[in-house]
Amino acid sequence: MDFLNRLQPVALLVLRFVLGAILxxxxxxKVFGGFHHHMEMVGSLGLPSWMAYLSAxxxxxxxxxxxxxxxxxxxxxAFVIEMGVAIWKVHFKNGLTGQGGYEFxxxxxxxxxxLVCFGGGPWGFNFGKGGGGWGKGKKG
Numbered sequence: 001m002d003f004l005n006r007l008q009p010v011a012l013l014v015l016r017f018v019l020g021a022i023l024x025x026x027x028x029x030k031v032f033g034g035f036h037h038h039m040e041m042v043g044s045l046g047l048p049s050w051m052a053y054l055s056a057x058x059x060x061x062x063x064x065x066x067x068x069x070x071x072x073x074x075x076x077x078a079f080v081i082e083m084g085v086a087i088w089k090v091h092f093k094n095g096l097t098g099q100g101g102y103e104f105x106x107x108x109x110x111x112x113x114x115l116v117c118f119g120g121g122p123w124g125f126n127f128g129k130g131g132g133g134w135g136k137g138k139k140g
Contacts, residue, residue, distance in 0.1 A: 026063075030060065038052050
């Protein structure tokens, strides 16, 4: 079991890279080229249209931050909230596994929640408790 415990930093790194890549991919088109459409879609959900800025920023710039291990918990929490709203407003009516269902946003939110709870691991540009720079994590 000690071997698996030693792999925990690697697991957090994998979670960061996977979630960050997904966020960047989904946010890229919202930030570069499709923002007007995204803003209209957010407004059509009964939410203020300006919230599209939060959504697009969370996905694209938050994804970059998560990959780098920069403010991982902050960006991950923002994404958990975003996915909660997306499930509530868009996906829930389609069921868990139906076309447009909420299985993917739920699993991405679960990854983000794990990063909120455990942090991004020792390999990243961590700030605050347990961080301090590239490769500097908690010891002990």
